Amino acid sequence: MEIATFIAQELGREPQFVQVAWASIEQSLARGDFTIGMSGLEDRPALHERFAVSLPYYEFREVLAVRAADSARVHSLADLRGRRVATLSATMAWEMLLAAKAAHGVVPVSYDDDVHPYSDLVSGRVDAVLLDHVLAERSLRRIGGFVIQPAPLARGHYVAVLAAGNEALRDSVNTTLRARMRDGSLERVFRSWKVWDADQAQFQQRMLRDSSSAGDTTISATATSASATQRAPGGPTTVTESSSMRTYLPALLRAAGITLALSILAMTLAIVVGIGVAAGRVYGARPVRVLLTLYVEVIRGTPVLLQLFVLYYGLSDVVRLPAFAAAVIGLGLNYAAYESEIYRAALQAIPALQLEAARTLGLSEFQILRLVRGPQALRLALAPMTNDFVALLKDSSLVSVITVVELTKQTAIYATNVGSWAIPGALCALVYLAMSLPLSHMARRLEQRWTLS
Amino acid sequence: MSGDASIRTMAVVGTSGTLRVRALHAVRGDQAILCGLDLDVAAGELCAVMGVSGAGKTTVLRVVAALQPFSAGTVEVGGVALAPGAVPPESQLRALRRRVGVVFQSHALFEHLTALENVILAPVHALGRSRADATDAAMQLLESLGVAARAQAYPRQLSGGEAQRVAIARALAPDPQLLLMDEPTSALDPARRAALGDALRALALQGRGLLIVTHDAEFARAYADRVVVLSHGTIAEQGPAREVLTHPTHDATRELLT
Numbered sequence: 001m002e003i004a005t006f007i008a009q010e011l012g013r014e015p016q017f018v019q020v021a022w023a024s025i026e027q028s029l030a031r032g033d034f035t036i037g038m039s040g041l042e043d044r045p046a047l048h049e050r051f052a053v054s055l056p057y058y059e060f061r062e063v064l065a066v067r068a069a070d071s072a073r074v075h076s077l078a079d080l081r082g083r084r085v086a087t088l089s090a091t092m093a094w095e096m097l098l099a100a101k102a103a104h105g106v107v108p109v110s111y112d113d114d115v116h117p118y119s120d121l122v123s124g125r126v127d128a129v130l131l132d133h134v135l136a137e138r139s140l141r142r143i144g145g146f147v148i149q150p151a152p153l154a155r156g157h158y159v160a161v162l163a164a165g166n167e168a169l170r171d172s173v174n175t176t177l178r179a180r181m182r183d184g185s186l187e188r189v190f191r192s193w194k195v196w197d198a199d200q201a202q203f204q205q206r207m208l209r210d211s212s213s214a215g216d217t218t219i220s221a222t223a224t225s226a227s228a229t230q231r232a233p234g235g236p237t238t239v240t241e242s243s244s245m246r247t248y249l250p251a252l253l254r255a256a257g258i259t260l261a262l263s264i265l266a267m268t269l270a271i272v273v274g275i276g277v278a279a280g281r282v283y284g285a286r287p288v289r290v291l292l293t294l295y296v297e298v299i300r301g302t303p304v305l306l307q308l309f310v311l312y313y314g315l316s317d318v319v320r321l322p323a324f325a326a327a328v329i330g331l332g333l334n335y336a337a338y339e340s341e342i343y344r345a346a347l348q349a350i351p352a353l354q355l356e357a358a359r360t361l362g363l364s365e366f367q368i369l370r371l372v373r374g375p376q377a378l379r380l381a382l383a384p385m386t387n388d389f390v391a392l393l394k395d396s397s398l399v400s401v402i403t404v405v406e407l408t409k410q411t412a413i414y415a416t417n418v419g420s421w422a423i424p425g426a427l428c429a430l431v432y433l434a435m436s437l438p439l440s441h442m443a444r445r446l447e448q449r450w451t452l453s
Numbered sequence: 454m455s456g457d458a459s460i461r462t463m464a465v466v467g468t469s470g471t472l473r474v475r476a477l478h479a480v481r482g483d484q485a486i487l488c489g490l491d492l493d494v495a496a497g498e499l500c501a502v503m504g505v506s507g508a509g510k511t512t513v514l515r516v517v518a519a520l521q522p523f524s525a526g527t528v529e530v531g532g533v534a535l536a537p538g539a540v541p542p543e544s545q546l547r548a549l550r551r552r553v554g555v556v557f558q559s560h561a562l563f564e565h566l567t568a569l570e571n572v573i574l575a576p577v578h579a580l581g582r583s584r585a586d587a588t589d590a591a592m593q594l595l596e597s598l599g600v601a602a603r604a605q606a607y608p609r610q611l612s613g614g615e616a617q618r619v620a621i622a623r624a625l626a627p628d629p630q631l632l633l634m635d636e637p638t639s640a641l642d643p644a645r646r647a648a649l650g651d652a653l654r655a656l657a658l659q660g661r662g663l664l665i666v667t668h669d670a671e672f673a674r675a676y677a678d679r680v681v682v683l684s685h686g687t688i689a690e691q692g693p694a695r696e697v698l699t700h701p702t703h704d705a706t707r708e709l710l711t
Contacts, residue, residue: 351561353557353559353561354561354563354564356520356557356561357555357557357561357562357563358563358574359520359543359550360518360520360550360553360554360555360624361550361574361575361579361623361624361627362543362546362547362550362551362575362579362580362627363543363574363575363578363579364543364544364579365542365543367578367579371574371578372563372574375565376563376564376565379565450565
């Protein structure tokens with residue numbers, strides 16, 4: 001923020017800060033939400049294809065954080081075969097983990113914030129965290145309980161991005177950055193944030209030396225940046241997209257499988273618990289009814305996102321659920337409240353005469369529920385249940401907040417990497433429709449059969 | 454067995470009474486519906502309860518079927534007694550349920566089951582018979598009622614007459630001593646009424662007691678052994694059906710015949 005203020009002052013403008021999700025800085029810039037995007041934005045070749053990129057203003061190191069017990073054993077990703085390694089999604093570290101997954105069999109776990117990877121490392125949910133040293137050191141100061149391995153696995157640079165075509169403004173940003181490096185005010189800012197070290201001094205010297213000699217705007221250490229600047233926007237981008245489609249399609253389908261499995265398991269749980277809650281509310285004694293009503297109202301009256309956070313992070317001291325299990329339980333218990341209301345209404349819609357007829361036949365109350373009332377109620381509940389399952393299929397995208405990479409999350413990663421939502425979005429929508437449409441169709445058929453018979 | 458002199462002694466002499474109701478009182482809110490009713494149905498007897506709307510006919514049926522509480526008196530079916538007060542839970546009504554079959558006016562067949570499945574539900578689940586045995590017995594019942602061909606049909610596919618016969622078969626499947634029917638002729642054309650009358654006579658011949666609630670004086674005169682005319686929750690007149698309905702002595706009976 002201080003750096004942004006420097007730039008604005010130099011340009012004679014009042015900075016206006018626009019807060020967007022870190023992972024969508026690029027997308028927001030592309031749609032013109034703001035002029036200059038920065039905040040730990042990592043330089044990579046793809047960025048140069050789509051944006052005017054400033055010169056790097058900070059050099060970071062990707063470092064591995066592990067629990068103290070593992071510090072002697074784990075020094076690289078190759079030491080982490082079969083282990084869970086956390087990072088932020090859509091980062092250089094995430095790409096490194098995906099490569100390490102193929103090469104060494106590590107299990108990448110994606111997070112949306114930089115705090116929980118470390119708290120989950122300490123609590124044992126993940127075995128290592130790969131992130132830049134700034135985030136790693138900040139978390140070490142905040143929560144502690146882990147060790148940062150000194151040898152960096154990679155280096156990268158933070159840059160500011162501007163819309164393509166805004167090169168003139170980019171050049172004045174670069175001039176400002178160089179001036180602030182020269183007069184030491186950038187160093188003061190970094191020192192105040194406790195992120196200054198000898199590496200940065202060397203890096204700034206290198207930057208100033210290179211820029212005075214070459215006068216080039218992109219001196220990023222990245223080897224491909226030169227070729228990136230030469231590329232015209234258009235043709236090559238399409239090539240990138242179609243080739244990335246081949247790369248991402250399998251990942252997308254795998255994520256769709258996770259979405260489907262998650263939805264089916266959660267719905268099964270919701271149905272079983274929902275039936276129990278509905279039966280309890282219709283047949284139970286007063287304390288049971290009050291308790292179950294409370295459950296339904298609390299669940300329906302609070303956001304499912306909150307429930308997922310509480311289940312996964314809030315209860316982690318009591319019970320440490322794996323992410324997928326937490327997702328199934330969270331969504332399942334949430335939908336159970338809604339299902340129970342459907343079943344309760346359906347049970348109450350069965351005419352009293354049907355129940356009396358069953359009673360005169362000598363069936364017990366439980367048999368009446370199981371053989372007469374339940375099956376008839378189920379037919380009434382079918383249509384709303386199908387609606388709920390389709391809704392659940394889509395709501396399952398929320399579980400990315402507790403590190404489950406499902407279809408929407410995978411699409412977001414894909415979109416960030418190709419720099420466009422058009423193709424990933426369309427593909428993702430198609431996959432969702434492919435899952436939900438047959439379901440609605442099947443339910444309609446079944447309903448028709450039941451009403452005709 | 455009955456202190457009432459006007460009751461004609463039935464053909465099946467010597468069989469103990471199937472239904473025995475004494476001094477029955479029932480209320481709805483603070484309104485008295487039944488005020489000290491005595492009623493007997495012997496085995497093999499077809500008894501018709503008549504009366505204008507609000508006379509308490511349906512209440513008698515529902516009390517005997519243990520679907521509605523009564524406030525005082527006794528109700529006894531084949532030696533099993535019901536006590537006044539709230540209707541007891543089903544677990545305490547097993548014995549009564551086995552002895553009493555009920556056919557509702559709207560039939561109340563289970564919509565999600567076929568005719569056959571409706572009929573075998575109680576034998577299989579309440580009485581624990583094997584599905585094969587229950588199915589054989591059910592098919593015989595449906596056969597005897599002339600609806601065996603409709604065994605695989607769902608209730609909504611049945612005509613009113615067919616649905617009624619399936620409902621009768623369902624009520625008879627547990628082999629009850631007493632069959633209760635509410636307005637059995639309300640939805641039947643004349644030909645079907647005659648067929649129903651014959652079917653009910655056949656059931657009485659098997660030794661079952663039948664208690665039907667009806668508005669249909671002609672049907673009662675033709676097929677019932679005895680008629681009980683209710684008025685304001687008590688018996689206005691009773692006796693052999695032909696006699697009572699041909700030479701009524703009470704205004705309530707005359708009202709039914711106009």
